Amino acid sequence: MSKLSKKEIAAIFDGTEFRGAGHVIIDLLAEYLEKNLQGQGNVLDWQAPQDAIKHWQKPLPIQPTLTPKAFIKALGDDVLAHTLHIHHPRNLGHQVAPPLPVAALCDLIAALTNQAMAVYETGPSATMLERQVLQWMGELIGWKSSASVLTSGGAQANLTALLAARQTHAGWDVWQQGVSTGMPLRILASEHSHYSVSRAAGIMGLGTDAVIKVAADSQGRMDVAALQTAYQQCLAQDTNPLAAVATAGCTPTGSIDPLFEIGTFCRENQLWLHVDGAHGASALLSSTHKSKLAGIELADSVVWDGHKLLHMPATVSAVLFREPQNSYAAFAQEASYLFQGNSEESESYNTSYRTLECTKRMMGLKLWAAFSLYGVEKLGGLVDQVFATASLLAQKLADAPDFELLMQPQTNIVCFRYGVGDQAEIRNKLVESGAFHLTQVQLGDQLWLRTTIMNPLTAESDLDALLEKIRAS
Numbered sequence: 077m078s079k080l081s082k083k084e085i086a087a088i089f090d091g092t093e094f095r096g097a098g099h100v101i102i103d104l105l106a107e108y109l110e111k112n113l114q115g116q117g118n119v120l121d122w123q124a125p126q127d128a129i130k131h132w133q134k135p136l137p138i139q140p141t142l143t144p145k146a147f148i149k150a151l152g153d154d155v156l157a158h159t160l161h162i163h164h165p166r167n168l169g170h171q172v173a174p175p176l177p178v179a180a181l182c183d184l185i186a187a188l189t190n191q192a193m194a195v196y197e198t199g200p201s202a203t204m205l206e207r208q209v210l211q212w213m214g215e216l217i218g219w220k221s222s223a224s225v226l227t228s229g230g231a232q233a234n235l236t237a238l239l240a241a242r243q244t245h246a247g248w249d250v251w252q253q254g255v256s257t258g259m260p261l262r263i264l265a266s267e268h269s270h271y272s273v274s275r276a277a278g279i280m281g282l283g284t285d286a287v288i289k290v291a292a293d294s295q296g297r298m299d300v301a302a303l304q305t306a307y308q309q310c311l312a313q314d315t316n317p318l319a320a321v322a323t324a325g326c327t328p329t330g331s332i333d334p335l336f337e338i339g340t341f342c343r344e345n346q347l348w349l350h351v352d353g354a355h356g357a358s359a360l361l362s363s364t365h366k367s368k369l370a371g372i373e374l375a376d377s378v379v380w381d382g383h384k385l386l387h388m389p390a391t392v393s394a395v396l397f398r399e400p401q402n403s404y405a406a407f408a409q410e411a412s413y414l415f416q417g418n419s420e421e422s423e424s425y426n427t428s429y430r431t432l433e434c435t436k437r438m439m440g441l442k443l444w445a446a447f448s449l450y451g452v453e454k455l456g457g458l459v460d461q462v463f464a465t466a467s468l469l470a471q472k473l474a475d476a477p478d479f480e481l482l483m484q485p486q487t488n489i490v491c492f493r494y495g496v497g498d499q500a501e502i503r504n505k506l507v508e509s510g511a512f513h514l515t516q517v518q519l520g521d522q523l524w525l526r527t528t529i530m531n532p533l534t535a536e537s538d539l540d541a542l543l544e545k546i547r548a549s
């Protein structure tokens with residue numbers, strides 16, 4: 077017998093309760109959003125984790141410890157107050173989007189409806205939304221027909237694409253026989269490629285040493301001559317270079333590798349080209365900046381994060397395959413309780429053939445809503461705005477004698493140094509003051525301050541204030 081009465085169970089799921097709490101929570105969030113967009117208060121009320129944990133550690137609640145009212149209060153006082161305020165115009169740290177409010181509402185719908193999505197019947201509309209947005213994204217790349225999948229995060233998306241590259245280009249069935257059957261496999265990637273590429277090689281059993289790091293030029297872009305040399309060296313060492321990974325918007329500096337040249341080289345040498353566009357593929361939305369990605373259509377696979385410059389809440393990442401059949405190459409398993417041996421066409425609606433995830437979120441809805449409500453033009457306009465703000469910041473830094481600009485930004489990431497002091501100390505002071513959030517990056521033997529302009533509402537006055545605050549630090 078259940079310890080709960082029917083009445084108690086019904087109260088937990090009560091729709092009226094949900095409606096009431098929902099109104100209050102939306103009011104709370106709307107206020108939070110407005111306050112942050114206006115730049116009121118700090119970006120972050122810094123608390124060292126060792127201090128913060130003291131507030132959160134409580135005994136396991138066997139009985140309820142909060143009334144619904146106290147829960148709402150805790151949301152405001154404890155949760156929201158101690159978030160990094162992502163919509164604040166002085167939040168210039170990581171490549172994380174200030175999400176579109178409507179997309180956040182879509183995530184609420186995704187959460188309540190909880191469509192498992194493994195197979196079509198566990199998320200019929202969710203499956204259709206996903207297919208539609210992937211079709212649109214493929215068209216933006218320049219592909220008429222592609223087959224793709226949404227997954228949770230760029231790291232997992234890169235792994236998925238590289239698994240497909242391994243299966244199609246190794247020369248034997250690696251999925252079934254393992255990696256040791258043939259020649260050692262290699263992946264060629266820029267020295268600035270995201271760490272998830274090396275991590276993928278580790279997970280795939282190739283070993284992280286299998287990622288051959290190709291030198292970048294002074295602008296942070298992969299050096300194509302160095303790629304050719306690295307490829308020849310792989311052959312000379314009796315190893316099998318199966319893929320090149322180009323990055324469109326690398327993490328340290330936002331630089332975009334020369335995709336057309338790399339793509340041409342890959343075509344000539346039967347290499348799989350994977351473009352990690354987690355950060356920069358959203359430039360495809362912009363009529364001003366899409367030419368920076370010329371050649372992306374030559375890729376075999378592209379990763380494109382929604383929760384970066386598409387202004388989505390985390391997580392939603394697209395793994396796009398130019399050849400539809402390659403979308404099945406990463407994973408291959410029998411699961412008779414899910415996949416029932418139907419026709420290829422109807423099986424293609426079962427998304428978990430293509431992902432590591434079995435259950436996943438209804439991720440397509442928020443993208444579908446954004447494309448439908450704002451169109452490519454307005455979403456591209458947001459990209460234009462943050463790129464323009466990054467250029468303006470770069471200009472100010474270049475003009476200031478006491479600052480050193482690393483390079484003109486190709487996207488929305490700007491790296492710089494102030495004076496000759498300890499840059500890490502400058503950053504720590506700034507972050508702990510709560511005035512700004514920014515990051516740092518080690519390039520060669522120097523540490524650089526790093527800003528990512530993600531918020532289209534970051535204004536020139538915020539940039540001026542940043543320089544002043546650093547000078548005063």
Ligand SMILES: Cc1ncc(COP(=O)(O)O)c(C=O)c1O
Pocket residue numbers: 171228229230231232234270272323325326327352353354355381391393
């Ligand atoms: C170029 C690039 N690729 C992949 C990733 C990983 O993406 P995610 O954080 O969504 O897993 C990042 C993250 O910043 C990135 O910058």
